[in-house]
Amino acid sequence: MENSNSIANEKIIQDLLPQKFGKSGKIWTGILVAFCLVGLFAYYRQLRYGLIVTSMRDYVSWGIYISNFVFFVAISLVGSLITAVFRLADVHWSTPLTRIAEIIAVAAIIFASLIIIVDMGSPERFYNLFIHGRLQSPIIWDVIVITTYFFISILLLYFPLLPDIQILLRFKEKSGKRLHKFYGFIGSFWKGTPEQFKLSEKAINILCITIIPVAFSIHTVTSWLFATTYRPGWDSTNFGAYFISGAFLVGAGGVVVAMYIFRKSYHLEKYITADHFEKMGRIVVLLALLYLYFNVNEYLVPAFKMKKSEEAHLNGLFTGEFAPLFWFAISVGMLIPIVILLFKKGRRPLPVFIAGIMVVVGAWFKRYLIVTPTLLHPFLPMTNVPDNYRHYFPSWEEWAIALGSLAGAMLVITILSRIFPIIPIQETITEQHENAE
Amino acid sequence: MLNKKIIGFLSIILLLSSYHALSQDVQKGDLSIGLNYFVNNNKVPYLLVKVKTKVDGKFKPVSDIAVNLSLDKDSAGTLIGKVVTNEKGEATAIIPATLKNQWNSSIKHSFLASFDGNKKYESSKADLTVGKAKILIDTTSDRKITATVLEMKDTSWVPVKAVELKIAVRRLDADLSVNETASFTTDSTGQASADFKRDSIPGDINGNIVLVAKIEDNDQYGNLLIEKTVPWGSKFVAVNNFDRRTLFATRDKTPIWLLFMAYSIVITVWGILISLVISIFKIKKLGEA
The missing domain is CATH 2.60.40.1940 (Immunoglobulin-like)
Structure with a gap:
């Protein structure tokens, strides 16, 4: 019995050990690096010539950088959903998904921080936040809460990794010298003793409890950056809940996309099963319905009142300049995924993957629609401004930086999945044993 | 021959009338x-x-x-x-x-x-x-205002009676009557008097207000006005929140409740995180032991 267990364990370990990039992996990484390099060149141009290289002017001072920031913050919330909420609710089926969620959270929060510095123009302005920042400003709360969330996400990735590091250290030849040295540096002290497990489990539980209010805070505070500003479309008391529901949706969408890709790339069909897609599909459809409900509240109620000062903004979204994008975001980001995922057949891996992509793409454009159209419709009408101040279309530098940051986040996920097991090995083994018993 | 004359005459009439019709297109305004x-x-x-x-x-x-x-x-x-x-x-x-x-x-x-x-x-x-006319204004310590209207006769100024005038306090956008009477009329001595009833009216930082006596759109004298500054107002005390702790103040004037809340949350959360980092070192120590 013990012998058969150890054979099964070895099989799990062999299946879940990080794998070197194949040809497609190298091409994928190469494409991401190329996007990042173009983004870096565009950022160099922005540093050299200033924010004038962007299309942001006096009115639209928050363009796709801030849309991207809100998107990254939103998707980072998935770490708290999959890892913390499910763990505290004693949901075991999500174990193979926890590391994917934690890696996505870390990558997203890194680039949320970076893109906000890009939006400042010159990076040294970030220093001014500390020497001149006011605790009364939601921007300072955002800085504090993002730093805290980043740190918690790193710890939540690190603690469950320790038992896996011990396993990885056994496979020096497979890992290579450098990686082996790195594994040794971050976790050679883990011996798997009961005392160590006890401390680690306690730490993970504390983190799971701590991350939930911090995760809620990070996105609530981000929503307050808008809601505390008196402008059409942002003047809402409901923005915190609206943003959090949207964040959980895009986070869950991001996880199903990553699940499908890792499952295919690393042949993990035995570990990320069709049942995982079925269950995640149900979660995504529930979250999409919830987010749709908040959207109805956010748009239909103001549209019913149609205040004069908000008329231009709302008409711009429903039937005007932003209408194609608005209806695209609503239908692709919510309605179509709901229709797909409501049916059992739609919750098979491929349809769930497609719905996940739709949710993520729709969510990115939804963030753009939250940020930019409002800025183009101030309460006081625009007067004596050049015509290009009245419209906003990002410059190539903005597109390059935004796409570069998205590629950068995916590159971090790719690299972390190359370095660490994408499915927790030790936890999978433990669960297999528990199930066998 | 007569026909030719008639035709010529009619042609001239027609020409003139057409010219008149054309000129109506560029009619000037009054x-x-x-x-x-x-x-x-x-x-x-x-x-x-x-x-x-x-x-x-x-x-x-x-x-x-x-x-x-x-x-x-x-x-x-x-x-x-x-x-x-x-x-x-x-x-x-x-x-x-x-x-x-x-x-x-x-x-x-x-x-x-x-x-x-x-x-x-x-x-x-x-x-x-x-x-030619002029208006004078005088005040007494018991807050009575007297306006005198004089007109020039030959080479000297003489009082004018039955002239309607207003006695008011100058405010930012308009003049406020000094009491409930909107306008006054001069007597045979050319004088009109009013009691000042706006005791609590705000003045400048020294309590100064500007009294005004004025004749408006008078057929004989036009518009005459005279002002006098008196310390009859209440002193203006500027209300300034600049040094108070408010949500819109500078960083060193953050409200205490906000500081308390923010620091409590930050210290609690980061205290937990630091304790977790310490537990990493504990795990490390256990492993090395």
């Missing part, structure tokens, strides 16, 4: 010029010209109209000045020092305003005749 005479604080008098025209049954101000102003007669040497109306259709001109002798030669003067006409408007004229 302007109305208003002239007002002002003396403030018994200083140099000035004239206010208002030019308007009727559009769709309503008077509208006309800008960029050049109006010649002259004293008593429209001839060289009596020109007060040439003024051009602004977007409100108004223009002002003081009586220049060059007309001092002519001004002093009479107790009554006429002002002539004339517009020569341009492509859009017909020429127009207006005149105004006023007598």
Whole structure:
């Protein structure tokens, strides 16, 4: 019995050990690096010539950088959903998904921080936040809460990794010298003793409890950056809940996309099963319905009142300049995924993957629609401004930086999945044993 | 022959009438010029010209109209000045020092305003005749205000009775009557008195307010006004939140409750995180042991 267990364990370990990039992996990484390099060149141009290289002017001072920031913050919330909420609710089926969620959270929060510095123009302005920042400003709360969330996400990735590091250290030849040295540096002290497990489990539980209010805070505070500003479309008391529901949706969408890709790339069909897609599909459809409900509240109620000062903004979204994008975001980001995922057949891996992509793409454009159209419709009408101040279309530098940051986040996920097991090995083994018993 | 003469005559009539019909297409508008005479604080008098025209049954101000102003007669040497109306259709001109002798030669003067006409408007004229008068203001310690109206007769100032005037306190946008009476009339001594009943009215930082006695649109004397500053108002104390702890104050004036809440949360959360980092070192120690 013990012998058969150890054979099964070895099989799990062999299946879940990080794998070197194949040809497609190298091409994928190469494409991401190329996007990042173009983004870096565009950022160099922005540093050299200033924010004038962007299309942001006096009115639209928050363009796709801030849309991207809100998107990254939103998707980072998935770490708290999959890892913390499910763990505290004693949901075991999500174990193979926890590391994917934690890696996505870390990558997203890194680039949320970076893109906000890009939006400042010159990076040294970030220093001014500390020497001149006011605790009364939601921007300072955002800085504090993002730093805290980043740190918690790193710890939540690190603690469950320790038992896996011990396993990885056994496979020096497979890992290579450098990686082996790195594994040794971050976790050679883990011996798997009961005392160590006890401390680690306690730490993970504390983190799971701590991350939930911090995760809620990070996105609530981000929503307050808008809601505390008196402008059409942002003047809402409901923005915190609206943003959090949207964040959980895009986070869950991001996880199903990553699940499908890792499952295919690393042949993990035995570990990320069709049942995982079925269950995640149900979660995504529930979250999409919830987010749709908040959207109805956010748009239909103001549209019913149609205040004069908000008329231009709302008409711009429903039937005007932003209408194609608005209806695209609503239908692709919510309605179509709901229709797909409501049916059992739609919750098979491929349809769930497609719905996940739709949710993520729709969510990115939804963030753009939250940020930019409002800025183009101030309460006081625009007067004596050049015509290009009245419209906003990002410059190539903005597109390059935004796409570069998205590629950068995916590159971090790719690299972390190359370095660490994408499915927790030790936890999978433990669960297999528990199930066998 | 007669027929030819008739045809020729009719042709001329037709030509003239067609010319008249054509000229109606470029019909010019009529302007109305208003002239007002002002003396403030018994200083140099000035004239206010208002030019308007009727559009769709309503008077509208006309800008960029050049109006010649002259004293008593429209001839060289009596020109007060040439003024051009602004977007409100108004223009002002003081009586220049060059007309001092002519001004002093009479107790009554006429002002002539004339517009020569341009492509859009017909020429127009207006005149105004006023007598020289002045207004004085005096106050007593029991907060009584007395205004005296005098007019020039021969070479001396004599009181004028039955002149309507207002005694008020100057405020930012308008003048506020000093008591419930809106206007006063001078008696046989040329005086009108009013009790000051605005005791709690805010003044400047020293409590100063400006009293004003004025005659408005008087047919004989035009518009006369005199001011006097008195310390009858309450002292203005500026309310300034600058040094208070508010949500909109500077960083060193953060409200205490916000500091307490923010630091409590930050210290609690980061305290937990630091304890977790310490537990990593504990795990490490256990492993090394």
